[in-house]
Amino acid sequence: MGPESPFTPYLATLKTATQLTPDIKLLSVELEDPDIKAGFDYKPGQFALLSAFGEGEAPFGIVSLPLQKDGLEFAVRRIGTVTRALQELEPGDTLGVRGPFGNYFPLEDYVGKNMIVIGGGIGMAPLRPVINSILEQRDDYKELLIINGARTPQDLVFQPEFPTWMEAPGTKLELTVDRGDEEWKGRVALVPDVVKELAPSPGNAIAIVCGPPIMIRFTLARLRDLGYKDNQIVTTLEAKMKCGLGKCARCNIGEKYVCQDGPVFNLEQISQFLEQP
């Protein structure tokens, strides 16, 4: 047979697995082949397909940054058989990686802008490399406002990084939960209501939104109320992505294949889809 099949994953080793929330683990993964590892270049917003051999394969956003040479990171929420198997892997175990796939957040287009990053639950995963990219090139952007919501305080995903985010210059981190607990002294409010309350100005701004569909829907409405234009609001779409190559014909929304044309779109682009997500 000729060149390798695009369906054969690269082999990788699980280096560390860190419990981030009761149902989300951060997996740090190293590709076995040094040449493939060196050539695995990606940008915030792109995804990879992870294989737990014997259970199957599923898509995950890559949450590390390419300059982190020590490994690829994925935030895996336990939600089905593949994610359960991935969470049960021990450091040193082998898994499969295919990718990187899809497009990415065009951060170079946002240079000089105020950035509003709004994430709910596991929706923070694709936003983490966006935030960390902005912080790496902090001078390239103006104000950075992060609004991060979750069901409960324990479900806030990237808590170990909160101090760094809060202390970064020109950066605000606003946390909110649907239900507090005894220790929680922060906001108890839904993300769209926090957007309404904080009312970040649409002037010279880009809002990047990711989270459950219901949060996205109401957050977009609040942003539009504040005067954001559709080309100022960017999101990343969820779809049934099996092959990552535009061949299995499962992830299309209208004429767009999310695995190839997406997953990142702005609202202006989405509004022109025949089928609405």
Add this chain to the structure above:
Amino acid sequence: MNLFASKDDVIRWLGELLKEHVVIAPVRVQEQTTFQPISQVEDVVFDFNNTALSPKGWFLPPTETLFSVQRDDGKVELVPTKVERDAVIFGLHPCDARGIALMDSPFLQEPSDALYRERRSRTALIGLACRQAQPECFCTSMGSAPDDPSNVDILLTEGEDGYIVQAVTEKGKALLPKGLAEYKGKVPAPPKLEAVPTKEVVSAMRELFNDPYWEQVADRCLHCNICAYVCPTCYCFDMRDYADKGKVERVRSWESCQSPGFSLTAGGYDPRTTKGERLRQRFCHKLLYFPEQFQDVACVGCGRCVRDCPVNIDIREVISNLKQVTEAKSGS
């Protein structure tokens, strides 16, 4: 130049081909005629109408292992499936050959599907022109014809006392048996088919995307998926891991956009939850998305879905209705 082969010549030729190739040909299985690898030439059926399934399954099998996972002392190795032998598909009709040509677009697009590409380059297509049309046939409306040689390596046409043999490609010429005489007679005329109004179907699909028409047609759909399985151009697939007694394989299998849950994500989001949305997806993929992506409408007019749909959803009728609904909308 056309050549002539008697039926005995063809049988001898198939016998020769069988020594070096996998030969996939129409055979009778219970009450159906279908394409299968043959072990003896006597099983080949020469006189048949459209087979139960198209021969697409040779290139995209209903179920196949993409790779197996081998573990040796904790060390994992992935062993991809290899294509071992050259093959010949014998007796496919021009509509089915066009179906294969259409499947090339997604599967050979880079990065190409290695198994598909290998099978495709190592398989020769020996077509058989249709002498009779079935009531459900409409290939002439879909860019092909009962005597269309354009997607095969060799085309046979049944004449009096034998077959007129036309080598279409160099690959076909290399496969021809030696010693066939030149045929100087007339090639029998192909059957005439009723036309389906496909003009501007792509723009009509775009215009009618949000029309209630789709829910109306879908009311009777049983989402049995037979339309997708018999279709020579339906290529949606699923990939799953199969683990049994320590043996682990990644398996690819046919899927259909008519299945509930086809587009359901782990998080519970599904862009197509109603039958109407799913049925519209099927027709949109064939008549709108595929042509916008790869130029051609992804239907070859073989009529199998028309023949087999248990509730008589008829793509010819849908195409005709599109024309009527757009005309009614524009008030002409």
